[in-house]
Amino acid sequence: MTEPIVFEHDRVQIRVDRGIFELFERSNVIRSYRTPLEWVRVQAQVRKRGVILLHFSYVEDLDEPIYTRLMTSVCSLSTVEITMADEPVYRAFFTELAHLSGRPID
Numbered sequence: 004m005t006e007p008i009v010f011e012h013d014r015v016q017i018r019v020d021r022g023i024f025e026l027f028e029r030s031n032v033i034r035s036y037r038t039p040l041e042w043v044r045v046q047a048q049v050r051k052r053g054v055i056l057l058h059f060s061y062v063e064d065l066d067e068p069i070y071t072r073l074m075t076s077v078c079s080l081s082t083v084e085i086t087m088a089d090e091p092v093y094r095a096f097f098t099e100l101a102h103l104s105g106r107p108i109d
Contacts, residue, residue, distance in 0.1 A: 008103075010096045015083055019100060026059055028083055036081035040104045041065055045097055046073035053087040070097035071109035 007020035014029040024043045026036040036059050044067060048056045058079035085093060094108075101108040 008099075012089065012092060013085075015085075017096070019103070024100075026081055026083070028081075034081055040100065041106070043069055043100070045070045046077055046079070047071070047090065047094075048073040048077070049087070055085050055087055055090050057083045057085060057093065059083070066106065068107045068109040069101045069104065070094060 005021075007018050010017040016027045018025045018027075019040055022040050024036075024038055024040045026034075028034045038061065042061045042065075044060050044062045046058045046060070047070070048058060049072075050056055058073065058077045059081040060077070060079045098108050
């Protein structure tokens with residue numbers, strides 16, 4: 004049995020276990036998002052003052068990139084706010100997930 008892949012950074016934990024992607028964020032209200040890894044879409048939206056919003060939703064086509072930059076507003080199922088300095092850490096993790104799921108990264 005393959006061990007789950009776990010990413011933890013600040014108040015965010017992401018787990019991939021047996022093809023299921025789970026996102027958890029600790030805040031005043033614990034938020035979560037769960038879906039098959041093949042359906043995950045993460046769109047990074049640069050905001051002011053060094054903030055990036057990571058919008059989690061579903062892909063429309065299964066060959067879409069798992070991680071992309073977003074230039075317009077988006078409707079998402081879950082959103083995580085990170086600093087611009089943390090973006091490379093998240094991007095590296097989503098690149099690893101893209102390789103595992105056979106999907107590109109933008």
